[in-house]
Amino acid sequence: MTDLLAALLLGILEGLTEFLPISSTGHLLIAQHWLGQRSDFFNIVIQAGAILATMLVFRRRIWELATGWRDAATRDYALKLAVAFLVTALVGLPVRLAGWELPETVTPVAWALILGGVWMLAAEHFAEKRGDVADITWKVAVLVGLAQVVAGVFPGTSRSAAAIFMAMLAGTSRRSSAAEFVFLVGIPTMFAASGYAFLELVKDDALGSENWGEVALAFVAATATGFVVVKWLLGFIKAHRFTGFALYRIVLGALLLLLMPAGS
Template sequence: MAFSSRGIARQRYLALDLQSHSGKKESPMATYWAVILLGVLEGLTEFLPVSSTAHLLIAEHWLGQHSEAFNIIIQLGAVLAVVLVYRKEIPLLFTQSSSRRGLAYLGKIGVAFLATSVLGLLVKKMGWKLPTELWPIILALLAGSLAILLVEHRFQRNPVHEDGIGWTTALWVGIAQVFAGIFPGLSRSAATILTAVYFGVTRLEATEFSFLLGIPTMAAASLYSLDSETHFFHRAPAESWACLALGFFVSALVGFVSVKWLLSYVRSRSFVPFAWYRIALALVLLLVLRG
């Protein structure tokens, strides 16, 4: 996977003088509270169209930088949250051939995942590297806000015209994931959901497809990073096993609640409030940058 983890983006973007934090000896209690906060932020923002990268970036500016292994572990906690929400439906994807959620639906997830993987590898071979400044993440937040407003406007004028996720839509959703990897702050969930809605899919269908697609995408990216960063823990992570376990558990728990809430929210409400929230978050990042 070309975009192995947003943790890399967080580390490179932290050109915000995090060195001042690394020299501090924090008490175990302070460390655990930091782990809990970061786990909550990952679980809450991974699936909402608001950019988990931006939120964790702000948090790490004050709490100090954590290892890539920690970022991977809490992301895997978020993956587990989706698996738990869809624990009854996932097996049906492999066994049913004629239902709305059968083998064809699984094939569309595969098309989107394959598009992300192939294009992601091509982008990496072309020498693409993450930016080292904070400005791109702010611009991505604002661009995502504009995309939400434009797609919602289109949706209001042209309500649903596609019966579920089509093959072409699935392909474009996979391509959108690549853009989310190129521009951290755009948000994987925002990019995938908005793309499906743009092609006439209901908000609920688009959100569910994004969540289910996130399982193989995030799992593959996390495992790729885990191998490259720690060789599957042959190199010990900076954090204790207790901190890693706590971050994983908190991320999974909060992610489960976040997924369930968003699925309920999109049944009758638009994504417009998230656009205004993203604009406010971009302003906060500007203040962090100036500070």
């Protein structure tokens, strides 16, 4: 397989898995086992492509939030997004500086996939008992921020899964409402995390020699695939449960433990 095709496949995989509740880290770990390891810069760029995809999907909603401050409901929602992001930043930065993060190797990622799948099944079960609740409360905003920190510490957890199901447990039982809030707050969160990681690479003079054609192709692939996936998921969850994603995570985690070397 050529390096260009491998870059394309990795970009598509990032776009497919970044926003589905199945962990992009776990899937990239598997893919790079066969397609070859890529630089941290490459991974940052393809994640930026996935973020751009979300911005394109929610471009009208973002514009409404940016320009609709005179409307009380719009202002309230925007402030809750800001609170969720600030909680992630204020808690997550000290955690990052302290080095509290599990390695992106098979065993912790596999267990995060399995436990995350069980968490999803339990969260959806309890959320459905409350009926159809669409409101995003201040409690939900704070807990979504904390859930994003947990996902950052435990690779394989999936930021979207941790935050969506925290929102559902905390009071927003409607899947589409929880997902929209999590995707929107993920835009500044992921941009900040990617920007911080990029600055660390610059500081350590670790950008390396990149093949810019491969990087550009992977970025475009991640953006295009992410756009399709987010659009599809928002429609899917209006009428379907997350059960299939949860079971997939559990099976994938078990296969990782059984079939891949623990130190990979």
